[in-house]
Amino acid sequence: MSITIAKSLDLKGLSCPLPIIKTAKAMKELAPGELLEAFATDPGSVPDFKAWAQSTGNPLVESSQEGAVFHFVLKKKEI
Amino acid sequence: MAAEVVILGGGVGGTIVANLVAKKSSSGKAHVTVVDATGTHVYQPGFLYVAVGKEQPSSLQRDETSLLRNDVTLVVDRAVRVDPVARTVQLESGRTLRYDQLLLATGSRTVMDEVPGAKDVHDFYTMEGAIRLFEALKGFEGGIIVIGVAGIPYKCPPAPVEFAFLLDDYLRARGIREKAQIKLLSPLNRAFTIEATSKLVQPILAERGIELTGFFNVESVDPVAKTVSSLEGETMDYDLLVLVPPHRGQKVIELSVLGDERGWVPVDKNTLKHTTFEHIWAVGDTTNIPISKSGSVAHYEASVAADAILAEVKGEAPPKHTYDGKVMCFLETGQGEATTIQFDYDHPPVSPTPARRWHWAKALFNKTYWHTVPQGRLP
Numbered sequence: 001m002s003i004t005i006a007k008s009l010d011l012k013g014l015s016c017p018l019p020i021i022k023t024a025k026a027m028k029e030l031a032p033g034e035l036l037e038a039f040a041t042d043p044g045s046v047p048d049f050k051a052w053a054q055s056t057g058n059p060l061v062e063s064s065q066e067g068a069v070f071h072f073v074l075k076k077k078e079i
Numbered sequence: 080m081a082a083e084v085v086i087l088g089g090g091v092g093g094t095i096v097a098n099l100v101a102k103k104s105s106s107g108k109a110h111v112t113v114v115d116a117t118g119t120h121v122y123q124p125g126f127l128y129v130a131v132g133k134e135q136p137s138s139l140q141r142d143e144t145s146l147l148r149n150d151v152t153l154v155v156d157r158a159v160r161v162d163p164v165a166r167t168v169q170l171e172s173g174r175t176l177r178y179d180q181l182l183l184a185t186g187s188r189t190v191m192d193e194v195p196g197a198k199d200v201h202d203f204y205t206m207e208g209a210i211r212l213f214e215a216l217k218g219f220e221g222g223i224i225v226i227g228v229a230g231i232p233y234k235c236p237p238a239p240v241e242f243a244f245l246l247d248d249y250l251r252a253r254g255i256r257e258k259a260q261i262k263l264l265s266p267l268n269r270a271f272t273i274e275a276t277s278k279l280v281q282p283i284l285a286e287r288g289i290e291l292t293g294f295f296n297v298e299s300v301d302p303v304a305k306t307v308s309s310l311e312g313e314t315m316d317y318d319l320l321v322l323v324p325p326h327r328g329q330k331v332i333e334l335s336v337l338g339d340e341r342g343w344v345p346v347d348k349n350t351l352k353h354t355t356f357e358h359i360w361a362v363g364d365t366t367n368i369p370i371s372k373s374g375s376v377a378h379y380e381a382s383v384a385a386d387a388i389l390a391e392v393k394g395e396a397p398p399k400h401t402y403d404g405k406v407m408c409f410l411e412t413g414q415g416e417a418t419t420i421q422f423d424y425d426h427p428p429v430s431p432t433p434a435r436r437w438h439w440a441k442a443l444f445n446k447t448y449w450h451t452v453p454q455g456r457l458p
Contacts, residue, residue: 015369017266021231021296024310044274051268055294056311 005073006034012069016044020052023074027058030076035061038072045070081110082392085168085178087158087331089115089143090123092362092377092384093184094453097151099385100392102455109392111151112176114168118143118155121206122448123234124374127241127411129209131216131249136206146453158185161335163356180388183344183353183361185331187234187372189324194229196300200320203242204234215319216249221258222318225307228266229297230325234364234372237410237420239263239323240270240280244413247287261289262315264307268293273428276410276420283412283433297322326372328365343367348424349401351384358391360384371406378452379405385455409441417441 011019019040053060062073101111128134157171168176202208250256269277296310308314328342338344344361345354353359363377386398404424417437422428
């Protein structure tokens with residue numbers, strides 16, 4: 001199954017809470033079901049993305065790490 | 080001939096660097112000029128207290144000349160454009176200053192009009208805003224007071240939490256606390272970016288009846304319906320709304336294309352030197368360094384920038400002494416107590432248990448500031 005990413009955000013070098021805020025802004029522009037990916041380097045973004053996803057109901061479908069870069073994929077919730 | 084060192088901005092960072100460069104340059108090596116739009120030095124951490132009637136606006140302002148050494152020239156004018164190739168600064172009056180070394184210490188400005196519907200909401204990020212907020216609080220007889228954040232980064236990250244505590248004190252002193260609901264909206268799922276400090280203050284917020292709502296990044300305001308909405312899709316009612324406004328760098332930075340899209344100047348996080356242009360440094364709120372925008376950062380950075388500028392003036396190698404990311408903030412927790420937050424690039428934040436002595440330390444620092452910090456007397 002191929003996954004189409006509707007939007008990709010480069011949040012590397014940004015510190016908390018900027019990654020979450022930029023993500024929240026970008027997620028607003030997505031249609032329900034669309035995917036957003038984000039790359040961040042702030043270690044605090046791992047618990048923050050998880051908590052943001054739970055709090056807002058937009059599922060975090062991927063949270064991984066490669067070297068010093070964290071990769072997240074969020075799915076815009078269905079209305 | 081003396082090297083021309085031009086400093087844009089007479090705030091904390093600009094004033095300390097001006098005094099240190101003038102003091103340390105052996106006679107005649109450098110001539111320092113500070114360009115400031117108002118000629119008045121304002122102690123911005125005091126706005127928080129003006130907003131709750133605990134400080135007089137007049138005690139937060141002094142003539143910039145009274146804080147600068149006699150051998151520093153103050154030009155009261157607005158810098159409108161910098162030409163980093165010709166090494167000149169154009170002023171609003173039409174005058175042009177040539178520089179050998181330039182320090183950008185222009186700080187930040189608040190732009191509440193970037194938030195739809197928020198034109199008339201309250202804030203404590205300018206003197207006028209703080210005075211107007213206190214007027215509104217004096218007339219407040221009950222209802223919902225909402226405190227939120229409408230943009231990141233903003234000056235003094237703990238300020239919204241401190242304001243919530245000081246507001247609680249103010250309403251209790253007036254005997255109307257039970258008629259008011261205080262709601263604090265946070266960009267994250269905790270009171271404050273720093274987790275350790277959040278853990279310390281959240282139980283105190285709960286104890287004082289201050290309601291914390293997480294992941295509420297203010298997006299817009301409906302001043303007629305009196306509601307505030309978030310990027311996350313939530314809407315909340317208010318009777319009195321206090322927002323931390325979005326911040327940007329100054330227009331001169333944006334017009335001169337010396338910064339990023341928000342007007343923050345890209346510098347090396349240790350040397351504070353501009354990443355593109357030679358002979359340009361920046362300190363304080365002005366920079367794009369991902370660290371708190373606060374007077375303490377400008378203060379700690381100032382000696383680094385001053386030494387770097389002096390080394391260039393004297394034709395010496397760059398100094399080994401660089402900025403280590405040090406930040407030190409006080410955080411008022413109300414009822415006469417406070418804590419502190421200290422960290423740097425390599426050490427995570429620590430906060431002691433709130434106590435009276437930190438409140439008194441903050442009050443003492445605020446009073447002695449005028450005689451110690453601008454002159455560069457405190458390391």
